[in-house]
Amino acid sequence: MGESLLQAAVVINVLATMVRTSTPLLFGAIGEVVTERSGVMNMGLEGTMLTAAFVGFLVAERSHSLLLAVVTACLAGGLFSLILAFMAITLDVDQIITGLAMNLLASGGTLFWFRIAYTQTTSQETPLVALLKPWPIPLLSEIPYLGPILFSHNALTYLAFLLVPVIWFGLYRTKRGLQIRSLGEDPRAAAKRIAEDILQMRGLQFSEPRVETDLYEPKRFPGQMHYDVWFLVDARVPAGTKVDLPSWYAELTWHDPRDLPAAEWARGHEDVAARWLHARNESAQGG
């Protein structure tokens, strides 16, 4: 009986430790999910965490305020990522390389700063900060087994687990989330693929994709509003290149959407696809 109680305590302890140690992984993974969904591979995650941890430590050690430390750590991580974003997005430098360079910068920079900030460190006077106190949730932490495993952690652990549904909602249920996810799908590559593989139009040059959004009332669902996010890619023919138009291309009729009432042209995507396929089949039969 005593032995099984001990075993249960060990198992509970192991499981609780698993939940606790998953906190940094969870924060990192959630952040990476958002950037990857937007099409940016953030290889600098390690460096971002290291920098934020170091700044948080410095602030906690100097101010003795853990709340201030956590807030400044978040700001530091954000600023660090901003450098990465400037390099990778604004300057269009390779994302992987930028991330690796930022990791090197963080590992060297934090050690450098640490040695400057704490020059005379001996083992006795190692700088220490207080730990975040566990924050057992009333009632829930009283549940046998589950209480100590799930509901007796510090605030950051709860925050990490709470962020999972929040970020899910943000990515899948909001306008901004839809924009982020669509960005990651590489609209230029998709446009290129359609032009070259399906339309057989080679030699086109494609612009950088741009995002446009529109709200309209679909013809088939009167009284309901429809929200669209488009990624527009312009293709143009470079000077001196001849692009062969498919034979059925001329048969397609195009309307300038600005000349039409919104309800006329804003149809479901399947309508457009059906019209296009119809035109292609007819041209195949004709030719």
Added chain:
Amino acid sequence: MTGRPRWRLARRPVVGPRQQVQALALALVGAALVSALLLRVANADPVAGFVALYQGSFGSWPVAVESLVKAIPLILTGLGTTVAFRGRVWNIGQEGQLYAGAITAYWAYVTFPSLPRLPLILLILTFAMVGGALWGLVAGIIRVKAHVDEIITTIMLNYIVVYILSLLLSGVWRDPTSYYQQSPTVGASAQFPALIDGTRLHIGFAVGLIAAIAIYVLIEKTPLGYEIRALGLNPTAAGFQGIHVARTVLVLMLVSGSLAGLAGAGELFGNHYRLKAGISLGFGYTGIIIAMLAGLEPLAIVPAAIFFGGLVNGSYMLQIATGVPAALVSAIQAITLLFLLGGRAAVSYQIRIVRDG
């Protein structure tokens, strides 16, 4: 309203060697300025800091040789990165392939310890290449067969091989007389001979130089190199041209891995003389940075690696002479690379003056 000049930023159609030199100059000046700022933050005289850095890296013959020793693994991992990245195969697994090469090379040594020196060293070099290449091939096969991004697999394989090493060093290959997790010292016949008598500069440096020339010839002058470059420019088009994309990816991973494996053997048999987790100080990752610094040009890898080796070596003198932490050098390396990357992006644009017509 005519004739009002406006500035317009436009992408240059061709980025020539002049722009490359401009970018390099821009990067070096920028990195020097930021480094000087960091030295000031550390309460040191920037000029004294740079002097110490120079004296500790190339200021005298012995330290210059030591800088070259530090450059050896970086040349090899840098070349391994270059060959893979030129074909747009993102091998981030140099670190793991380095350890894999060291493990197989050590295995060759413990299996045939009594061979004469020359055949033993040739055997070690061969096994190092095979080990690194096979570890690279694992990620290559996963990419080709299952279409899994090689960035992820190579990074994960880096962790796996370190744990395999730890397993071997806590068991069969452990030095029973040592407290640390490391193998016994290798015999004198397996230690790489010095390239210059009385110095620590071992034959790994010659291997690195030969490899640099070999990779240059491979990429620029052979049919395989043409396929690699075609793959790097446009994988889809390369496929249409009849280039066997999957096979080329596998070959790239093999070549890249074997170079990293050589770096591992060089550190084991030329520098530390024992197998331990500390034979690589992140050389695989630094190799990627060096490859980017060299603009993925095989022959430029050698000076870039020597520059980095010199910085690392000079950091000790920097710390002794000015009290500035040696870790500054890692930051300097990263800042140099970031400035160079930013500089290359900047010089690919030009400012045009447009007049409204």
